[in-house]
Amino acid sequence: MKELPKAYEPNNYEDNIYKHWEESGFFNPDKCVEKGKTDAEAKHFSIVLPPPNVTGTLHMGHAAMLAIEDLMVRYSRMKGKKTVWVPGTDHAAIATQTKVEKILMEEGLDNPREELGREKFLERVNKFAQESHDTIIHQTKKMGSSLDWSREAFTLDEQRNLAVRTVFKKMYDDGLIYRGHRIVNWCPRCHSTLADDEVEYKEQQTKLYTFKYSKDFPISIATTRPETKLGDTAVAVNPKDSRYKKYIGEVFEIKNFAGGPDLKIKVIGDEEVDSEFGTGALGVTPAHSHVDYEMAGKNDLEIIQVIDEDGKMTAKAGEAYQGLGVEEARRKVVEALKKEGLMEKEEEIANNLSICYRCSHTIEPLTSRQWFIDVNKEFAFKQSKDNPIEGLKDGESVTLKKLMQHVVRAKEIKIVPDRFEKTYFHWIDNLRDWCISRQIWYGHRIPVWYKGDETYVGVDAPEGESWQQDPDTLDTWFSSGLWTFSTLGYPNLDSSDLKTYHPTTVMETGYDILFFWVARMILMTTYTLGEIPFETVYLHGLVRDEQGRKMSKSLGNVIDPLDMIEKYGADATRLSLLVGNTPGNDMKLSEEKIAGFRNFANKLWNISRYIQLTVTSEKKTMNKDLKVPEAETLADKWILNELKKTASFVTNDLESFRFSSAGEQLRDFTWSELADWYLEIAKIEGDKSKVLNYILNTILKLWHPFMPFVTETLWQQIYGKDNILMVESWPTFAEATVGKAAVGGSEDFGLLKNIITNIRSLRADYKIDPAKKLDVVVSAGDEKEILDKNTEVIKGLARLENIEIEVKVDKPDESIGFVVGGVEVYIKLGGVVDFEKEKSRLNNEVSDLGKYINSLEKKLNNENFVDNAPAEVVEKEKGKMEEAKSKLEKLNSQLQSLK
């Protein structure tokens, strides 16, 4: 065991430590069980990593996710549970394809897909995904994540593809997947559909046009999109609207609308129409608006598609418009209406523009033939044998919606923080059928084949010639929805991983993908396996900059995790993301905060360094398996007690997902109590090797899940490379035995602290040279014995020459004093006492105390309080009163002795 360097330099250790962990095999629970590092009988703890998109690099949000998950995982592993954390990455279909297209276009291709063809194009995407994957894995390891790499998965690999095909086929057979011609969100840039929740909205100013279809049309309508009016088939009004009621049911024919097609407009009544907005009547364009589409269904209207999948006007829009872009068509319609004198009003209004969440291009709602998952269709629920869902019967008729609602409502799945349950239910209430087909190339190909009019749906391609597979791919969330079980061996239901680790224990992810992902996993898993995917959902917030802004390249406020690891170490980076981070809330992060935790890591390093040096100098050997040592002094008893308390709080906090609180408790113990008090006392009292050794072992274990690198480095420096802290047992506590020399308890140590702090404070107040050693006289009353036993501690920490402790002693001349915990302490200053200053200091204290006593008096004289408050509270207040009064008396007598 060699002496440690003075400062902790993370870069000198981190990579080697990670390699050492990997080589040990202990990231893999099977190895832990084999080598007896885990209780084979214990309940499992499993997390599957939310797979980062292979679109680039990790950001601070990922770093926070890794820090939180690794904390839980390392804690559980030390607890002896069979712990697995499954790594993986997500192919992120549209996102990745869009990114690669952008790169290819920067390389000079105008239309990459067309120019390269499916095969070549996918080659490029795969190459990009691979590189991105490698970067991400590297970063993940840098954070110290104890992931079981032997189980790594990719949402688009063979195993996952088989899972996807299997589930698709199952759902199709159950009638939950259907193909239909329906209105969808279409991104003309991505040339694909989007799910409802993949549409974002951007507020913008736009023109609202009020016009009539023709001179003799009785109703004016308002629109922000005149070009879609070429496909109108109805006008909807509120059935209660007296202005228009009489027209409901009538059909008007308009010739050559805006120089374009002939229209047949039926007036319909619909409760949804707001009589107050615009003219109170709206033109219904079933092919290009979700709401209108629904009205068309109810009223059996014709659906005329006037915009095609490239965002160009179709033949149905009339010869004059065919082939024009949307914007151009709009101008032309407006012009035509004006020319014909049909335009009545133009006004600027604010409205929301729908845009694609991946490429920000305007969304065109249009009708198209797509694959959907029916969320309202009844089917027979298939219950899991091993992990049945409470409250559901095998064979019971359910819908996907009902399943999703049930497991959360019945608390089979707990969401942390629970307020998100409300959001979750609200989302499900509004849920429409999920459009799962995408017209992009990068993703899971839909396992459907066509031959003429025949359709074949299967896990594998059908036998025989001339079957054509559907060219579309699946929504990326289809495969991520299977993630908790597709990573554990599905579709092999006998897989031991699936049996051992599913349902997973915790799903830790960002609240921003509660709908995208968490809800989909619940849907897919309850359907496929008849069990829940996870027991608890822990939702973290966004990591923002110190001003609370989102980190973005354009703002230039991005803090890159790798830079921070390089500069301050992975442990400091992790801690900065754990402390001050509460579930469901965004957190602000600054480089200063990370630097602060770098300081702490160094502090822990030096605490260890000191303890190691001390133990060695006492010719003792460090022992990693030490039992709770005997307390010899008051300080020993106090620190062991504090350690026990801290460990129990931390354990409690970790069990209840209060990670920030756990970290703060530990930091306070380590820095304030251990380093600032106990170690200083240990220097005075000496011969502490057992207590020091024991405390160090314990705090290294407690800190390990938070700061794996520095704790592991220290552990191995002290106990050798064969001893790996990561698989040591989490501390549990027996009562510390107390040696005969120790008297008093935590409160008594508090008195000691107070005396010392007060002396220091007066020293500072009187600007007494810190090197000057003082003489002190104490009138100790009942506390004499305690203080007698600790004179050396007081002398050392308060820098005293002499201390005289009596039961009762008068204030010496030319001294200043204070009262604390019933004890009077006088510092002899000789001729330098400034009586005026002393008077005013004591007077201030007396006056403050007076106010305090008054408020207590008021309380205690209040009959209502004495009668109604619990006896113990009243007693407590009385105790305070006595203490305060006795203190007041002593202060007054001190004042008097000042003449």
Next chain:
RNA sequence: GGUCGUAUAGCUCAGUUGGUUAGAGCGUACGGUUCACAUCCGUAAGGCCUCUGGUUCAAAUCCAGAUACGACCACCA
């Protein structure tokens, strides 16, 4: 429009089921060459706990309302 969240020291936040003279870190001021650590140590200053009502013996904490900021959902043509 609907739902939800937040408001405590200059800044970032704790404050567990109502009951300490409301806490921590950073920052600030003052002082320190203590042999583990200046990535350190000591001391101090700094708070109508957003506002207004209510419940209660007792409110930073519970309830109602207001204000400000933020998020999500829906979407109006």
